[in-house]
Amino acid sequence: MNDATVKRGTARWIIMPILLALGLIYIFPLNWMVITAFKTIPETVAFPPTWLPREWMVKNFADVWRTGPFDRYALNSFFVSVGIVLMELIVSISAAYTFAKKRVPGSKVMYALILSGMMIPMQVTVVPTYLLLSKLGWINTYAALIVPFLSSSMAIFLLTESFKQIPNELLEAAKIDRAPEWRIVWSIVLPYAKPTLVTIALLVFIAHWNDLFWVLVMTSSENLQTLTAGIMKLKDADGLQWNTLMAGNVLLVAPILLLYIAANQQIKSAFTHGGLK
Numbered sequence: 237m238n239d240a241t242v243k244r245g246t247a248r249w250i251i252m253p254i255l256l257a258l259g260l261i262y263i264f265p266l267n268w269m270v271i272t273a274f275k276t277i278p279e280t281v282a283f284p285p286t287w288l289p290r291e292w293m294v295k296n297f298a299d300v301w302r303t304g305p306f307d308r309y310a311l312n313s314f315f316v317s318v319g320i321v322l323m324e325l326i327v328s329i330s331a332a333y334t335f336a337k338k339r340v341p342g343s344k345v346m347y348a349l350i351l352s353g354m355m356i357p358m359q360v361t362v363v364p365t366y367l368l369l370s371k372l373g374w375i376n377t378y379a380a381l382i383v384p385f386l387s388s389s390m391a392i393f394l395l396t397e398s399f400k401q402i403p404n405e406l407l408e409a410a411k412i413d414r415a416p417e418w419r420i421v422w423s424i425v426l427p428y429a430k431p432t433l434v435t436i437a438l439l440v441f442i443a444h445w446n447d448l449f450w451v452l453v454m455t456s457s458e459n460l461q462t463l464t465a466g467i468m469k470l471k472d473a474d475g476l477q478w479n480t481l482m483a484g485n486v487l488l489v490a491p492i493l494l495l496y497i498a499a500n501q502q503i504k505s506a507f508t509h510g511g512l513k
Contacts, residue, residue, distance in 0.1 A: 280479050328391035442495075
């Protein structure tokens, strides 16, 4: 056994406990949220706290659904989040393909301007965006929740860098075979960038599924509000009941965890083989 092997073994024994400790720290709040969601009201405030519920109260989740129109909230969250993902991907793919594979006068300047958008905090644009949407008569509409997010500087950047790695010879061969532009993008470009596309779609979905600020600013109608707004109201429904509140948060987080588990391999592939390598 050489010195390099000994050093690697020693480093592994040092790093693994640290990673395990960090993992426990990060997973503890999630675990506590799930456990509290199944507790009775007295047990949520008991001291010392119980690590597992004495009685598993599955009805807490039904209680959440009865406190308001949560079916409407869930439908709104799904419609808004998926709508933004689809429209943002369409816009970002078109822009990124142009920047990566087309020679357009002024494209470098335009690309730099788009990237500069990543340095502008959203809070700076809230007031002018609100005034614009108000003049258009879009306040309290789905358009106010979706249209302002139809483009993303980060998505365009990631896809542009991913598309640049596609060999030009491959695209030229398709053009020689008289393949239309849309077929080249659909059959060659998008499959090559699939990990990046999945990663962008997941990040965008999570951001807007969890969004509360924009929903509260742009809507006052309960028919347009999302799960995040509905869960915020739980603390005022019948007083602050931690078990019901945590059950609501579990319902909010569950779709995101399922999506992440489904897309885990694609995300790893995007960061190891894509434009961020």
